[in-house]
Amino acid sequence: MKKWSFICFISFFFFQSSVIAAEPVQKYTIPNSVMDISKENTYPNPTQDLPYLQPSKFAKELIKSANVKIDNPELIRLLNESSATTTPLAIGYRANIYLGQWPLNYQSTETAINWEYQKINTNFYDNRSGNAPQKISYRQETQKHIRGGLTAKIPNEEAVKKMMLLTAMKKTNLPLAFGTVIGIGTKKDRAYNVPVQKLGYLYAYAPAVNEKGKVTYGEVYVVLKGNKKRIVVKNITTQGIGAWIPVQDRVSFSYVISGSPR
Template identity: 75%
Template sequence: MKKLFPVVVVTLLLLLAILPTASAETKNAKKEPATYQIPPSVRNITKENTYPNSTQDLPTLQPSELTKQLIDSSKVKIENPDLIRMLNESSINSTPFALGYRAIVYLGQWPLNYESTETALNWEYQKINTNYYDNRGGNVPYQIHYVQEAQKNIRGGLTAKIENAEDVKKMMLLKAMEKTRLPLAFDTIIGAGTKNDHVYNIPVNRLGYLYAYAPAVNEKGKVTYGEVYLMLKGSKKVIVVKNVTSQGIGAWIPVQDHVSFGFAASERPR
């Protein structure tokens, strides 16, 4: 029994060393972003689109050294690109001998950050086109493909009125693009005459309908607001945020230059 005691102790110590690692791996696994796979019915029409959409380029703005110092001093996370840009354009000269110097500058009320709680894709967000052919009098199957009959402007937007809506939209767009890795924009256009070569066969004695839809992301989360103050005290510079509030918000954000297709063949008109 005495010989077994050291073996048991060593085994227990090994288990205790392994468990925290396994726990940490489990936590890390939960933090991995969800994958958003494009289904086969959805096709990229960037090259075929007769209306050239401008790429929605919203890179994450890099804070300057001073801005980073100010952001790090705030107890509330600051991610608003416009606020970061304003801080980047600011310069504050200070001296270590400015004893007793103190100033508080009010920078206004800002949406400071957006926290995403749900990101879902609706591949049939808006119907944009229907191609149709009547093959009830035909002797062989008829081949049909997608041709956009009229120009379509697909608009997204916030699901509720909110203060500083444009700032909030930028933060939501950045977060949704980061999570989905898809080209997103609150406004996108499919030009008239846009085509896709994929063929759908309409059987004999059938009516064929090829439906085209614009997909969109449904983004939901929480935006945090606060009154932002720049406090200068001697050589010290900090950001102080007061009257912090949070509000739930949602948005529909169309996927640029992508079309989702649905095909149906029936004996009677639909």
Template identity: 70%
Template sequence: MAEGTKDQKEDKSDKFKIPSSVLDISKDNTYPNPTQDLPYLQPSKLAQELIDSANVEIENPDLIRILNESAISTTPLAVGYRATIFLGQWPLSYESSETSTNWEYQKINTNYFDNRGATSPNKIYYKQEMQKQVRGGLTAEIESAEEVKKMMLIEAAKRSNLPLSFKTIIGGGTKKEQMYNVPAKKLGYLYAYAPAVNEKGKVTYGEVYLVLKGSKKRIVVKNVTHQGIGAWIPIQDHISFGYLVTDTPR
């Protein structure tokens, strides 16, 4: 059992290991992307009590925020006091089934050098020709999409340990000094790609009720449903490179 657990951890580590062809441009990017703050909220004592009382798991940061902002005063003498408050239909939690990486999610730039008329090698390096915005998103329409995206972002970032954001920008003029050799009589093409994580799983929805009975308070969730969903989430401030040497133009 111990060996199997160790192998699983190593497999997970290798799965999200950044290849040598992928470079961090956070210090080189001419467009300063804001740091993506994951929308996780620490539940208050009251909110945690209510979450623990629910009959299904609750992870939605927006619902937790509402519970954090709630104040409920009850007294042991409130015999016979009853109230049921409908808090709405919510996406309650997200369960991941697969997290994978596509290091060439979207091509963002091409640099080339024509060395066909030369008798000696030359060099080429990456320089972003135009500003490029790379967006991710859900793979299908789904209820409460923005809240679902937040939960998927939290889970994908936790599983991959990569800097993720549904939008990242590569500024024009961004460059890396790493050189690629273009032999004599050849053309060199340097392709740049924005990588992304593909997240797949299911969302649990339900109608949320706050039930008060005397001095007791709890959350009850009714009409629970599940829906499968996927998302592409770009890896912020990283670029994957592919280099091609050829005899003819591409």
């Protein structure tokens, strides 16, 4: 009896574990009020193609030897374009090559989405004198530029922005860019009801991701000693940073019915 109870307990435990493991975890749920306008947008936004740059064999050896994690794609690109040939006659050869101060890696501490980051449009219909319900739908009245950026001045901003953008895209699985445009005349067919003796206001917002974390900086040296080569990072510092990164071709809607003008 005890053996049977133990077997049942083990079977139940593994069943529960498999159920828990199978449950999908979606941290960033897109609200129903947010719609994809990539096909309707009259302004074709360029796709942000920022694949992770794969280091060469030589770059991998150097990065592995470093005393600090290196993720900066610009620094990896520089190392990919470099080479050092070993030779049996290199005994006693020494060299320290200073590559400059670089942002080495970005570590995310918080990623949040503001679905109403910036209001971009208002459509309304006045049905106060009407005798039947009317419909209202989204139509972009003017072209809107939505710009993001870092929340503070920081050395080597462009490299930091690229690392933050790659991190935020991976965490949210959303199309992100530090700048995006909603073209004039962009529209959606979803209709909203405006009752008799009421005004209907349809507000449109551009969403954006708020990315926060810290950047590690350091002075990078390539040290060659005989047939050995390695990276040494000196004067390591860490700085906190945040950024607003707009979501491309997504619009969040808020519909309000009012008895008087707003």
